[in-house]
Amino acid sequence: QTPCFRREKASAGRDTRGIKRVHQFNKVEMYQFVEPETSNDDLEKLVDDAEDVCRQLGFTYRVLALSTGDMGxxxxxxxxIEVWAAGCQEWLEVSSCSNCTDFQARRSNIRYRAEGGGRPRIPHTLNGSGLALPRVIIAIMENNQQPDGSIIIPDVLRPYTGFDVIPAKAS
Known part of the structure; x- marks a missing residue:
């Protein structure tokens, strides 16, 4: 896990309460150095890895290709990658996966030499968030809450939690 910080601090309003948009949160970061010739295919695999977690958790999700004005x-x-949160009726971004081509490697002066030798080459870098944990928790809770208030634990998490249901709080 990596602690992450948002630059903007929320000031007020409905969208600033709770864990949906916190100043500090944890996420698992995925980072790869890849061959320049395969970096676009490798990016698709990285996105599929993040999608696989969404599928295993049973989320309704979508993948959006960002316009250049929205990219770093x-x-x-x-x-x-955004997951649907039924309770707040909105899509929550849980992952962002990018191909930075050789930009980061050049700035960091990173080189590699192919197995057969030859001249040093500049790798391409890929990075993505494995899934932002607060928003994943929101999606699990909102999408699995039962009419009585209990929350069904997704099958894939049960070996880690040791239980199937979070019972509703007695009133």
């Missing part, structure tokens, strides 16, 4: 300045291509 280092990225050549970026996808956002």
């Amino acid at each position: 300045f280092a990225s050549s291509k970026t996808y956002d």
Whole structure:
């Protein structure tokens, strides 16, 4: 897990309460150095890895290709993965996966030499968030809450939680 911080601090309003948009949160970061010739295919695999977690958790999700105006300045291509949160009736971004081509490697002076030898080459870098944990928790709770207030634990998490249901709080 990596602690992450948002630049903007929320000031007021409905969208600033709770864990949906916190100043500090944890996420698992995925980072790869890849061959320049395969970086676009490798980005698709990275996105599929993040999608696989969404599928296993039973989320309704979508993948959006960002326009250049919405991407970070280092990225050549970026996808956002958003999950549907039934309770707040909105899509929550849980992952962003980018191909930064050789931008980050050049700035960091990173080189590699192919197995057969030859001249040093500059790798392409891919990065993505494995899934932002607060928003994943929101989606699990909102999408699995039962009419009585209990929450069904997704099958894939049961070996880790040791239980199937979070019971409703007695009133």
